[in-house]
Amino acid sequence: MDWSTNLQMVVAGLAMGSIYALVALGFVLIFNAVNVVNFAQGEFAMVPAFVAVWLMSYLNLSFAMTCVITVVFMGIFGIVFERIAYYPLRNRSFLPVIISTIGVGIFLKNGAQLIFGAEPLSMPRPTSPEALNFFGVFVDPQYIVIILCTLALLGFQYFFFEKTMLGKKMLATAQDKQMARLLGIRVATMIAVTFVYSSILGAAAGILVGPIFFVTKDMGAMIGVKAFCSSIVGGFGSIPGAILGGLFLGVIEVFAAYYVSSAYRDAFAFIILILVLLLRPQGIFGEKIAEKA
Amino acid sequence: MNTRIKSLLVPAVLVVVVLLLPRFITSSYWLNLINLAISFSIACLGLNIVLGYTGQLSLAQAAFWGVGAYTSAILTTQLGLPVWAGIFAAFFVAALCGVLLGIPTLKLSGHYLAMATIGFGIIVQLILVNEIWLTNGSDGITKIPSPWIGSFELKDPATFFYVAAVSLILLTWGAIHLKNSRVGRAFMAIRENEMAAGTTGVDTTYYKIMAFALSAGYAGVGGWLFAHGGSHYISPDTFSFDQSVILLVMTVLGGNGSAIGSIVGGTLLTLLPEVLRFLKDSYMMVYAAGIVLIMIFMPRGIAGLVSNMPISLRLRTWWNADSVATLQVAATASSRENSGGSQKAFTPRDCSGSGEVLLTVKGLAKHFGGLKAVDGVDMAVRRGEIQALIGPNGSGKTTILNMLSGLYVPTAGEISLGGAAIAGKKPHIITSLGMARTFQNIRLFGELTVLENVLIGRHCHSRAGLFTSILRLPSQKAEEAAIRAKALEMLEFVGLNGKEFAQANSLPYGQQRLLELARALASDPQLLLLDEPAAGLNAAETEALVGLLFQICTRGVTILLVEHDMNLVMNVSDHITVLNFGKKIAEGSAEEIEKNQEVIDAYLGTEVGNA
Known part of the structure; x- marks a missing residue:
C-alpha cells in the first residue's frame, strides 16, 4: 500500500463523511428540538438532489441559481413536512411520530420515482471532472468542494447558534420547551424553524453529493441510516459528535471497502454502530444521561 | 351459557371455517394469496409481541422472516432436511439472530433499537446477495420442496392452506395466552414503564431479549410458510427494509398490542394491493399516505376502533362474566381472612x-x-x-x-x-x-388494570417461563391463582378492592399512590x-x-x-x-x-x- 492511495482515500472518506455529517446534524437538531428521530432525514437529501437535477438539466438554470431555488424549496418543504409528519402527533409518544416519518419517507421516495422515473439521473458537475494532482495524490475537485462547503456551513451554524437571537431561542427551545415558552419564545415557531434549517442542511448534502453519485430514489435511505449511525457513534444529541462521527464513519467506510470487502461496504457503518453501542453506548463524544427517578 | 361450552365455541368455529374455506374459494390464485396473507400475519404476530406487548420498535421483521425462509430452504434443498423439521430450524435460527441482535441493542431504547434493526436488515440482505455459495445470490433459491404427509405431497394451494391455517391458529393461540401470563405481563410492564418494571422485579434486559427472540422466531415460521408454499422460490429482494415497514404498518393498522389485530392488518394489506391494482405506480404512495393518516386518526388501529364499539363491549362483558364472578368471590374471601x-x-x-x-x-x-x-x-x-x-x-x-x-x-x-x-x-x-419501592412521581403501568399492576408486583415470587406461559400448563394455572389471591389481598389491604379492573391511569391521584404501594407490597x-x-x-x-x-x-x-x-x-x-x-x-x-x-x-x- 502506498501513501498516495491512502491519502486519496482519506480525502474521499472526508468528503463522504461531510455528507453524513450534514445529514446527521439535521437528525440531531430535530431530535434535540422535539425528541423524535426523523426517519425521513435521508429523503431530505434525496428530494433536493432531484430538484437540482431537474432545474439544471431541464430548465438549464445556472448552478448558482439552482442552489438558491433548491434551498428556498427545501425551506418550504421543511415547514410542510413538520405540519404533516410531526405537528398532528406532537402530543403523542415517539412511536407514532417515527412511524409517520417513515410513512412520509416512503411517500417521498415513490413520489420521486413517479415524477422522475426509475432511471438513475446524473447531476451536471459544477466542477471539472479532471482529478487534481497534489504532488502525486489525485483528488476529485468535487471532494474538495464538498469539504469546503461543509466547513463553511458549520462555520455559519456556529455563528448562528452562538451570536444570533434566533439561534439562542432555538437552543433554549431544545433545552426546555416549558421554560422557553414562559420566557415568551414561540416554541411552535422555533420547532418549525428547526425543521426548516434541518431540511436546508439536507439541501446542501443533496446538491453536494449529487455530482459524485447517480441521483436515485434510494440514495437518501442509505445516506440517512449512515448519518444516523454517525450521530450515535459520535454521541447522540451532540452537535460536535454528529460532525466528528460523520467524518469518522466516512473515512472508515472507504478504508474498510478497500482493504476488507467492497461487497460489504454498506455493512461497516452498522458493524461500527453495534460495536460502539456495546462498548461505549453514550458514543465517543457523548455523556451518559440517566433517566430521572 | 356455561364456561365449558364457551371455551369450545371458538375452536369449533375455527375448525368449520378452515375446513370450508377451500371449498368456497377454488381459485388457486386467491388461495395462494391467502396463504401469503397467513405468512405475513404470523410475522406480524411476532412483531406484535416485541412492539405491541413490549413496546420496542423493530424494523427488521422482514429480515427475520427471510432468515427463516432461507434457513429452511437451504437445509431442505442442500442437506435434504425433512420439510417439517425446517419449521423448527426456521424458528430457532431466526430466534437466535434475534438474541444476537438484541444483546447489544436492547440495553438502549427506542430510536437506537429501531436504527440498529434497520442496519441488521441491510446486513442480512447483503449476506443473502453476496454469499453465493450459501444462498445462490440474487438468483435466489428455486424448487423448494413442499411438506409431505406420508406419501401425500401438500403441494396445491388448497392443501397447503391447511398447514398455514393450523400454524396461524396455534401461534395466535400462543400469543394470546402469553398476553395474560407472567411473561406477558413482564413484557407489558417494560412497555409501560421500564424503570418501574425493574424495581418491581422484572429483569428488563432478559425479557426484552426474550420478546425479541420470540418475535424473530414467529417471523421465521412465517418465512417457512413463504418458502415452502406459493411459488417455492425465494430471492433476497423480497426481504427488504420496505417489507419490514409493510409488516410494521400491518401490525399497527391492525391494532398494536392485539394479536387478532395483527392478523386483520396482515390479511387486509395483503389483499388490498389486489383491489388497488388500478393505482399502478402510485400504489406505494397511497400506502405511505395511509400510514401517516392511520397514525393521526386511528392511533389504536382497527382493533382499537372495534373494541370500542358498543356491540364488542357487550360481547366482552358476556364473555368475561364467569371469570369476573370467580375473581370477586376470591376477593371477598381474601378480605374476610384478613379482617380478623x-x-x-x-x-x-x-x-x-x-x-x-x-x-x-x-x-x-x-x-x-x-x-x-x-x-x-x-x-x-x-x-x-x-x-x-x-x-x-x-x-x-x-x-x-x-x-x-x-x-x-x-x-x-x-x-x-x-x-x-x-x-x-x-x-x-x-x-x-x-426491597421494594415507590416513586416520588408515581410510576404505574398506566394502560394496564389495577389488578395487573399488582400481579406484576408478584413477578419475583413466581416462576412461569415462556413455554409454560404459552402452553398454559397446569403448574402455570396454579401459580397464577396463587398470584391473584395475593394481589387481591394487597388491593384489599390498601383499600382498592372493587377497582381491580379499572385502568391504572384512570384512578384519582390518591388511589394511584395506594396502588403503587400495593404493587410494592405484593413482592413481600x-x-x-x-x-x-x-x-x-x-x-x-x-x-x-x-x-x-x-x-x-x-x-x-x-x-x-x-x-x-x-x-x-x-x-x-x-x-x-x-x-x-x-x-x-x-x-x-x-x-x-x-x-x-x-x-x-x-x-x-x-x-x-x-x-
Missing part, C-alpha cells in the same frame, strides 16, 4: 423493632460529574422500624433511594441488605432480595422504600396513609421513608436521619431531631451562603 388479623389490633408501639440491623449503608457516595449529590453517608435501618430520611431539597434523599433500589450505581460505598451486599446490583435482583419486601408517599395527598388521605404505614410495619415490613411532611415524619418515625448537601448532619429520635440546632439551621438557612 392486623387491621384493628395496631398500636404505634407494635412497630418497635427487634433491634437487629436490616440495612447497613457505609460511605455511600454518588457524584454526577463535579456535583457530589451524596457524599459519604453512613446509616443503618433496624428491622421492624419506620425510619425517615429527611433534608432540604437537593440534599440527596432520592439519590440515596435510587442507589438503594439499584437505579443508580454508587460512586463509592457499601450497601448491605440482611447481610447481602447489594450496591451496584440490578434493580430486579435487589427487589428479589427483599423486608424493606419498603417510600419516596414522598404523602406528596399531593390531602389531610384525610395523609391520615389514612399514617394508619396504613403502621399496619405495614405491624406485618413485619421495615420502612425507610423520604418525606417533606414533618407532621407525618415526626408522627411515624422511630428513627430519623437528616441529610444536607449530600452529607448526614444528624440522626436520632423525633424528639432529638426537633431540638437539633444543625437541623434547624439546615432547614431555615441561618448560615450565610447556605441558601
